[in-house]
Amino acid sequence: MTVFLVRRLVWTAFVLFAITVLTFLIFFATPGIDPAAAMAGRNTDPATVESIRRDFGLDRPLPVQYTMMMKRMFVDRDLVSYTNRGVQVLPQIKAAAPVTLSVVLGAAVIWLLLSTLIGIAAATFRGTVIDPLLMALGLVALSTPVFWLGEVVNLLTQSRFHDSLLFSWVPALGYTPLTEDPLLWFRHLIIPWIVLAVGFIGLYSRVLRSSLLEVQNEDFVRTARAKGLSERRVMVRHVLRMSLISFVSLFGLDFGALVGGGAVLVEVVFGLPGVGSLIFRSASGLDLPVVMATVIYAAFFIVLANAVVDVVYALLDPRIRLGRTQTA
Amino acid sequence: MTKEALLEVRDLSVSFRTEDGLVRAVGGVSFCIRKGEVLGVLGESGSGKSVTMMSVLRLIRDPNAIFAGEVLYKGRDLMRLPEQRMREVRGAEIAMIFQDPMTSLTPVYRVGWQIAEQIRAHQSISPNEARRSAIELLGAVGIPNPTARVDDYPHQFSGGMRQRVLIAMALSCNPDLLIADEPTTALDVTIQAQILELIMRLKDDFGSAVVMITHDMGVLAEIADRMVVMYGGRIVEEGTREEVFYDPQHPYTWGLLGSIARLDRPKPQRLTAIQGAPPSLLHLPPGCAFAPRCPQRFSRCEARPPLHDKLGTGHLDACFLEPEAKRTRRAVGIADPGLAPS
Numbered sequence: 001m002t003v004f005l006v007r008r009l010v011w012t013a014f015v016l017f018a019i020t021v022l023t024f025l026i027f028f029a030t031p032g033i034d035p036a037a038a039m040a041g042r043n044t045d046p047a048t049v050e051s052i053r054r055d056f057g058l059d060r061p062l063p064v065q066y067t068m069m070m071k072r073m074f075v076d077r078d079l080v081s082y083t084n085r086g087v088q089v090l091p092q093i094k095a096a097a098p099v100t101l102s103v104v105l106g107a108a109v110i111w112l113l114l115s116t117l118i119g120i121a122a123a124t125f126r127g128t129v130i131d132p133l134l135m136a137l138g139l140v141a142l143s144t145p146v147f148w149l150g151e152v153v154n155l156l157t158q159s160r161f162h163d164s165l166l167f168s169w170v171p172a173l174g175y176t177p178l179t180e181d182p183l184l185w186f187r188h189l190i191i192p193w194i195v196l197a198v199g200f201i202g203l204y205s206r207v208l209r210s211s212l213l214e215v216q217n218e219d220f221v222r223t224a225r226a227k228g229l230s231e232r233r234v235m236v237r238h239v240l241r242m243s244l245i246s247f248v249s250l251f252g253l254d255f256g257a258l259v260g261g262g263a264v265l266v267e268v269v270f271g272l273p274g275v276g277s278l279i280f281r282s283a284s285g286l287d288l289p290v291v292m293a294t295v296i297y298a299a300f301f302i303v304l305a306n307a308v309v310d311v312v313y314a315l316l317d318p319r320i321r322l323g324r325t326q327t328a
Numbered sequence: 329m330t331k332e333a334l335l336e337v338r339d340l341s342v343s344f345r346t347e348d349g350l351v352r353a354v355g356g357v358s359f360c361i362r363k364g365e366v367l368g369v370l371g372e373s374g375s376g377k378s379v380t381m382m383s384v385l386r387l388i389r390d391p392n393a394i395f396a397g398e399v400l401y402k403g404r405d406l407m408r409l410p411e412q413r414m415r416e417v418r419g420a421e422i423a424m425i426f427q428d429p430m431t432s433l434t435p436v437y438r439v440g441w442q443i444a445e446q447i448r449a450h451q452s453i454s455p456n457e458a459r460r461s462a463i464e465l466l467g468a469v470g471i472p473n474p475t476a477r478v479d480d481y482p483h484q485f486s487g488g489m490r491q492r493v494l495i496a497m498a499l500s501c502n503p504d505l506l507i508a509d510e511p512t513t514a515l516d517v518t519i520q521a522q523i524l525e526l527i528m529r530l531k532d533d534f535g536s537a538v539v540m541i542t543h544d545m546g547v548l549a550e551i552a553d554r555m556v557v558m559y560g561g562r563i564v565e566e567g568t569r570e571e572v573f574y575d576p577q578h579p580y581t582w583g584l585l586g587s588i589a590r591l592d593r594p595k596p597q598r599l600t601a602i603q604g605a606p607p608s609l610l611h612l613p614p615g616c617a618f619a620p621r622c623p624q625r626f627s628r629c630e631a632r633p634p635l636h637d638k639l640g641t642g643h644l645d646a647c648f649l650e651p652e653a654k655r656t657r658r659a660v661g662i663a664d665p666g667l668a669p670s
Binding site (some may be wrong): 054126127176194218219220222224226227228230231233237238241242245316317318319 | 369385387389391411415416417418420423426428431432433434435436445446449450481483494497502639643
């Protein structure tokens, strides 16, 4: 297990390094993108552009630029935005991360609970009308664009029916930290949670259902039934337990991507100042240091989620765990 | 015939609705198992032997399956038992082991836990006691060092060892009847013998009756008290081991016996094979299901022969030929019918 973990860590570090280099090259060495010109704005005389270029060190060789930027990001921790020279990048991410985490964690709880229930229900009631009904609903949920759903919900709760009894509790778009006012935090987030969760519920319940049905045909399930276990126990302890292995890996990857900024649509639609919003703003303003920092932040979470998935996978499936240590 | 019947199957039929029509996997099968005896169920793939025994335990959960008939176990009809009661029978009174030990254990749980799970499903004892029983059982089925192995996962065992674990599990609640569905088919020949020996030894220790489903005549020649031969979802011959081996009545049984390579007599030119292929259960002939492949068929085979006791000894067969005609024709059907008692 230790060997497995160490190897995983070294690999993670390498992947992160590769990602920083790639991101840097994409943004700083792509022909046609000139950060200095972008910062200078339209119709600026070449002399100004040149002075900006010198000012930001953009005339230095790329490896030097890369090293300087990494140094300012990780060592001095004082990397500043290009568009707002006074604003440091890292505090922005630090402020945005809890918002995103709040959004994603809440949604994840909802989608895991509901998709598990729906998946089990569909698999259990296979052959009745319930199964195709649930799966059709799942397909609708899965195909609903999250920004459209968000806008429609906003329309209902923020304007049309905001004063009705049903939605009067909904606060104006925005965010309140959990530490400041837990109730308001919850009221701000409950709708984004549901909107974000809807698509995932559709996807996950369908995935779980098919996995459950597949596992149900396995020989060991027949053994479990022949043992005289209750149908519920067979379903939960044997069938669901085996299906979890693929379910968890899917979840880990989606969760990592969302924490890394994948919830951008929901954040923008509901005015939540999370990492997704930050990426959205910095990318549209070509604010390269912020883009760079957020991409690295996102990559870190995705790689981390991958690593966690691998570890959890090994915990869930003894065959993998022991297989690794034996060959290691 | 004198011993008390433990399980009596009466006119059991199992059909499956499919897109191509109704597939009749088992068509009216009746037999009984007595306390402590070993009943061999012989037949090729698709003859309905597994489906019959799975139906006895109501383990077929296909919503398209249609069952008819009675399965009387100690006087109760299992087919009409509520699911809750049926669960108390499964694993505790009637246990079953399956063909492929490699895939028959849940991969993510320790074997001891899986045995204990069954014990605790039927007896209210503490996890520790169940674990101790599991260790004892693992020892009884010949797993070396059971105290350590009880915490191993299935993938750490070989196929033969996994079958031992499954046998330990099946016997954990001291069942009256053990159904073994081709328990040795997936194993090496040397391991097969060990597993059979184990089942026979434990059957005596635990006093269980055994139903041994197989397509291996050699297995039954060694262990069966009585035998049932199935073909096309029906029983075609039933009798004691000696009757079926030394005085086989049905041409299908002759074919099976003729296809065994024997070391104790001169080698024939070729082993006799039964011509043709097993019948499609979708389009069974209206008469004798074996007739299309039977070298002995004659006009009466257009009708379905009943399973009758022509010899008057309790040795049943489903063939229209008269016993005398069979004795003379059998010589053609099998290389040497006068199999000497071993």
